Amino acid sequence: MTLLRVMLFSVAVLLVYTIFANILPQVQSNPPEEEEPVVAGEMDQEGQIAWGERLFSGKGTCTLCHNDLGRAPDLLVMNLEEAFSKHLADEKYQGEAKGQEGAKAIEVYLHESFVDPSAYVVPGFGKKGTNDAVSPMPDVSGPPISLSDDQMNALIAFLQDKGGYDVTVPLPTGGAADTEEDEEESEGPAETAEAAIEKFTCAACHALGGSEADVGPKLDGIGKRMSATEIEQAILDPNAVVAEGFEADTMPTDYSEQMRVLELKMIVDYLVNYEGEGASQ
Amino acid sequence: MKASQTLAFAAALVFWGIFFYLMNLFIMESQGLPVAWTLMPK
């Protein structure tokens, strides 16, 4: 009986905490959204400034510190022109923008603040005990914030515009934004036919290079059965002609988008002469 | 309370007051936060 009472009491206490946790404001924090890819020529200056403003409270996480609670200068409400001029004129300022003037100097100063915040620390905002020599701000181009050059430029554009300066940063240069795919694309084209075959994982389905895959037809001596043009079509438009005994919609149909012209040429040349394993190439 | 007790209490208040004041001073300075003798930031 005691046991039952004790258990019920404990469960009741637990319920109080559970209910309390459920009635508080519920916020789910998601990983930062991948930025919409910026294609060259599609973004104008207005768009860039707007992008910068989104980044300020989004991926840049600037509002975490730059607000009215005193941890960092409240950039959104203060007089930026006054502040920037004051900082650049400060004799303690020894950074890259020293001696420069105008909107370009502001761009240099802001960029420096992003990647080397301790170059100049606004008085009163330094890390405790360092006498304003070390800034608590991280390098935003590195993890965990990892802003790309385009993103940093957008933020500079936003701040320049806010301070009443001309925007001096270039518009985004295009290409995919800071996503994981970046690394693969910046690898460049495959250098040899074998590398290209590996890159596009042909051996996953066709018996090439020692793989015994039989999802797709054997390609031994394919050069005798099909011309180079036909092989090319088989790669770029696999469902046009399907080999006997195999089904349509099995081979990927997007090689025409993925492959570079050079890579396609190398693969076709290789296959035209492909005798199968064991035969000399 | 006896007179001696009141005296002891008063003396103790003074003693602890000085102790805590010096402690405050020392702690703020050792954190690299310069303070005046009023303990307000310099």
Next chain:
Amino acid sequence: MTGFNRHYLFAGLVASLIFLLPELAMAADVAGEVVREALPAPKPTRADYMSVGGMSSRTLVWGLAQMHLFLAAFVLAVPFFVLCIEFTGAVTKDQRYDSMAHEFMKISMAAYSFTALVGGGLAIALFLLYPTLMGYMMKVFQGQTLIYALLFLLESVCLYIYFYSWQALRHGNRKWAHMSIGLLLNTVGLTLMFVANAWASFMMSPSGVDVTGAITGTVWEATRNPLWNPLNLHRFLANIAYGGAIVGAYAAYRFLSSKAADVRAHYDWMGYTSNIIAIIGFLPLPFAGYWLMAEIYAYSQQMGITAMGGVLAWLFIIQAVLIGTILLAANYYLWCGLGRTDRGKLYEPYVKYIAAVMVGGFLVWVTPHSLILTPQEVQMLGGTHHKLLGPLGIMPAKNIAVNLMLVFTFLSFQMFYRSNRIATVSWAAQGNAFVVALYVIGCLNIFAAGIYGYMTPTVYKVGASVPQVISTLSIIVFAGIIDYFMYRGSKRTVVNWGRMSTRSQYALFVLPVAFTWLMALMGYIRSSLRTHWHVYTVMKDNSPEAYIPTIGQAGNVITVITLAFMALILFIFWLSSLGATKQADPAGTEKAGASS
């Protein structure tokens, strides 16, 4: 040398050797280092994450990890305070301490195997569901994982010898040998925790690797990352408080279900001791937690602000509720305890003032201020701060509240301590005046340092919290020392162990429930600080569950795990009483002297 001095020397030698053990364990990895490839940390894609039977991988690992931590905290804490109590018994030559220490060990024995079992389950789940991450962690920590396994073996050996040799090594020199084994057990256990802590803290503040995650340092460098020691200290203290709370529940239950007066007296005393252990472990915890937070801020401002000012800020309000409950329950138990002595009535008038401070402090602490949020989050939360209550929500006020609550908890304890002692020293009246003045000036200082925070820039505001903490510590330490000397040779009055209300025992049940839930909540916060990273800034989390769940979701998961743990602890305690149960021989059919 006299026998006594010999024992101290022996203990000292053993202790020095034992404190070297962790260093040796860590340093062992440094020697014989193979040059490791400088490859960056892997970048797993969605496809690299396993999922089993449609179950949420993250929730499964979370549940196993938290259960393991509950059990591990318990089995690390018990040998620690058991050894302390055993030591007290050996020094005071009071048999009751030794019996109690033995009893604490006995009731927790089954917990050790469950800790290892759940730990094994956790390891399997981690390798199954997060193979890429575990592959990377193995590359970083290499042989340390094998040392970890060896330490488990060593711990089992020490544990079983320590427990089973209790009566064999009972008196004289043998008792000191027994305690040395206990010391070894504690050291091994502590080392185990330090090793596991290194892995957890590495994931939060990696060191020994470069920005891409490529290994550039030794295992020791990866171990000794910025958050390792703050985590070590915090967990060490929290374990003690936690362990005390759990055995306190056991004592309370046995008290309530016993009828015989001497049995009730025994369990009442056990409950009191457990509560004291919980309070002793609990009092320095806020400071250890503060240090941990400070180191988090020092390592990464962003991580610190995410915790206290960003998305996770509300969690600290829940934490405040839980800690408030714990302090109120512990204090309530102490106030009820005043009823055990006749002199206790003298202190009862003060209880309402202490209660007022506790409740008032709790309310202040619970008050949120504005939350540093992105505009989207402000919209979602529906606003920032309350005009009137706002000022109460920032750190200076909260620091005043928590420090005063700790001071007054100690006061409750001090009152109980005095309730069965009549001072016989000549300077008792002056000594008392000295202590009262200490409390007055100390509390005023805590207040003043808090108000100071409203009038000074941020760095000074934060800096002012240190004098507050030191004030609290000073009050506790000096009042304790003065009382110790003032009540030396005091006349002892009767303590009527067993003279406690049923209500008071329920306070002892609140403690472990709140503690368990609080521990799980803190684990949720610690994991969430990493946001969408497996290893912060070095290895991104690309699993489908890379988001921080809402507090409600977390609360539900935490409650389920807590319930499972409570059921398991019930089972563990039941096992120990089962072991002591003997079935009566029904018809005397077994002849006396027959082999058994």
